[in-house]
Amino acid sequence: MVEGERKLTGHDNCPSCGKEMTVMQDYPLVDVAGVTILDVPEEVADRFTYTESGPLPNITDEVKGTVARDDLQKYLETLRESVGNLLDPKSILPPFQLDNYFSYAYRIPDSITELPYYLIVRDLEETELSWRDQRDGGVAVVQLWSRGPNMGSAGGPTITPVLDLAEIQYKGQFLPGEIK
């Protein structure tokens, strides 16, 4: 998709100032309609993750170990428990610090695996939604990311998506004072 042509579905404008809501975090409140925790596949191969010395072809054990962590499982449980609630969207962000370099990625601390892992929460665009998601509201996905290739002078270190962990179906809400 061409940059600048991002099209979101199920989002509206602030009734008070007209600002366009583009992601879950733009809303003061969200009504969590559903959360789907996705299965970890049997094999996690060919995701183009990189150690310091080169590509790592199969990260199945690393990924399974990371997803099984208590703090990550507790976060997924928090998401599950948010269904049916009207919440500040910040309260359903990952419970980790944002990375210093990749400022949109929550770094999973104390990794005991060869690669670093991150959580990213992003809204799905219209072209990524299936027919079942074409509804009144947005869908945010929680993704596990890891290290991608280092592009050197062409862009430096990168991170790359590994796995979708959860989908959050939500409807953005405004505070009473914002509604004319």
Ligand SMILES: [Zn+2]
């Ligand atoms: Zn506003």
